[in-house]
Amino acid sequence: MRIEVVTIGDELLLGFTIDTNAAHLARQLAAVGVEIIRRTTCGDTAESIAAAVGEALERADGVITTGGLGPTSDDLTKPAIAALFGRGMTLDEEHLAWMRDRWATRWPERPMPEANVQQAMVPEGARKLENRHGSAPGIFLEDARGRWVAMLPGVPREMRGMLGDTLLPLIRERLGDVDRVVRSTTLRTTGVAESLVADRIETIEGGVGDVSLAYLPNVDGVDLRLTVRDLPPREADARLAAAAERVRGVMGAAIYGEGEDDLAAVVLEACRARGLMLAVAESCTGGMLGARLTAIPGSSDVVCGGVIAYADAVKRSLLDVPEALLLAHGAVSEPVVRAMATGARARLDVGAALAITGVAGPGGGTAAKPVGAVWIALDLEGRVEARALRLWGDRDEVRRRSAQAALELLRRALSPGGNS
């Protein structure tokens, strides 16, 4: 099945919105064995929508669009594509009733704007795709030759929900028994430089066979993506698993997860398994590590909280870092980061505390402590371990790499193999 994606909206084309829907669609479709052959972004006018979708249909079996299903005059996806299929538009009374109901429950004091009725208009002969996360239904339209267009909303949350709830099952059903698939898996590593990862991979005897291996360095570390193509499903899975096993063999504990695993979630799980409560003490990251940990639903059974000790006065008053240490070594130093971790553990009365202090830039660097010089520390039940980092990138990258390195310090300390 050859699928193209058309993302619709002047916002996307003008660069005011970064298109994250396209990447999500691609990953989800790849997971069911479908590859997207091309992606197009076009503006909001009916002509540009019809042209982009019409051309895509010439090349593909199916086209998925995002955007242009809202209630405003810019939302022309449905009529433009209906016209392309030679269909008129018709009012879906059932959906309109549902919308009126929904409106009356939420905003009983105001009547529903008439503009919203547009969301209940559907192309003749279309199948509706249920939207459990918003008010515009998705649309599935098919022509006599079996070529189809699926129209999803542009709001990422609604798009993702509808894709998973209704469109992916529909595509899987149409695929039937597939005899050749593409499968891929990603192993996530952190704390090892890309060139050193490559050196280790080269020690795999016989390599990873005909499985392709891509190095994807990013702010969280180096992801290793393994892909097999054009094989029967069972054989594809077997080869992929064998290759992943070989990579695990040489990378060992440097692999913290698979796919889209987040190191913060991995660390929370490891703490939870040991009944360990966690606190943070953050200087240059200013709350980023705490925000990352608490972004995970259910983190409250592990994360107690922490201190954002941006100013030295706060390091003293809320973390009990001795003034003498700050004077003698400066805020970005091993003694201070150790004292921050220990202070946080004591003040928040927890088993584990992570501390970060560094020069995030762009200003504030010196020859001895340049931008990117960061100290991290872990106080785990009284045993304190500190590490010096020399990070690269801009302010945001230095901060994100610092938080990631602090999480990794804790993960390694809690993993059975330790610091392998």
Next chain:
Amino acid sequence: MRIEVVTIGDELLLGFTIDTNAAHLARQLAAVGVEIIRRTTCGDTAESIAAAVGEALERADGVITTGGLGPTSDDLTKPAIAALFGRGMTLDEEHLAWMRDRWATRWPERPMPEANVQQAMVPEGARKLENRHGSAPGIFLEDARGRWVAMLPGVPREMRGMLGDTLLPLIRERLGDVDRVVRSTTLRTTGVAESLVADRIETIEGGVGDVSLAYLPNVDGVDLRLTVRDLPPREADARLAAAAERVRGVMGAAIYGEGEDDLAAVVLEACRARGLMLAVAESCTGGMLGARLTAIPGSSDVVCGGVIAYADAVKRSLLDVPEALLLAHGAVSEPVVRAMATGARARLDVGAALAITGVAGPGGGTAAKPVGAVWIALDLEGRVEARALRLWGDRDEVRRRSAQAALELLRRALSPGGNS
């Protein structure tokens, strides 16, 4: 001038990399008055590159590509497009010598890999675009009819550098004296629902003329983008300024900035002007407000730090929230949020403190305090102001909206007009 963009790479098409180049290109081109009419993303094969670029050239005067200029076998942009133009490839001896020099300086101990020679191959008759940020030159290729393709690297830093250094000046030169331009400006509002913004805009007498106005709701609020098209530059600027003035007239203090202004930076500036030091006390946001404030370079002259009081024990121990308040009202309540703000101001010894406590979800909601129920408070030199919010969206959105609302509470308190 009609321009299309083609971004090249399996990574983009497969969704493993989010395409940020396309948005950057669009904004930069818009600033010189050029609109992108369509954007295409294709895979790494020569056929798909040639097809995507060839079709784009049928519709446009010029095509800008990103990606596929590197030294590996996947990098086929140059030969694929050369073939499309009926040109051969030729070795650029000058560039090869420069590359060998550069390599010898950086890695004297290793010879340059022969694969890198590919980066010095250029299509016959092409113009090189200098790359001051990497080793692959960009390529500018033009046919007899004056249609052109500019090939830029895929690495964002290199692409951005080359665009600004060489391609934009070239495009400006080809545009000559432009007699018609597109200009736009964005006014950023927060804390006012989209429908209420629309109600206020409708009170503008005579509207905003032939200036188009787009409502762009997002997690930070509602941005209002004004655009004029197809006017002489001076007239475009004048009409845009007049329209922006009218919008300002009805939106008043709800507008916190323009373009890509960040509310955190606006708030820091307002504090700085008053010599006010700031602290935060965060429960459900877990450090996100602190992270946002300290993301701004130079924030240390305003931001002192704060307490991540995720657990109630921390609200008591580090913010001095009385246990009786927690027991009587629960953590998500007006008395508690007020006590958190006051506690943070006292403990961190600052002039202003912001506090946030709420139910971010997905779990933890009750009938009385559902997901999205959030309290924010400001203690400004002893005067405490609290506000209840009912926010929507997922966990991340509720947290981001909470942080934004807290910043806005402070901005309003410090702005001369106050809470208009």
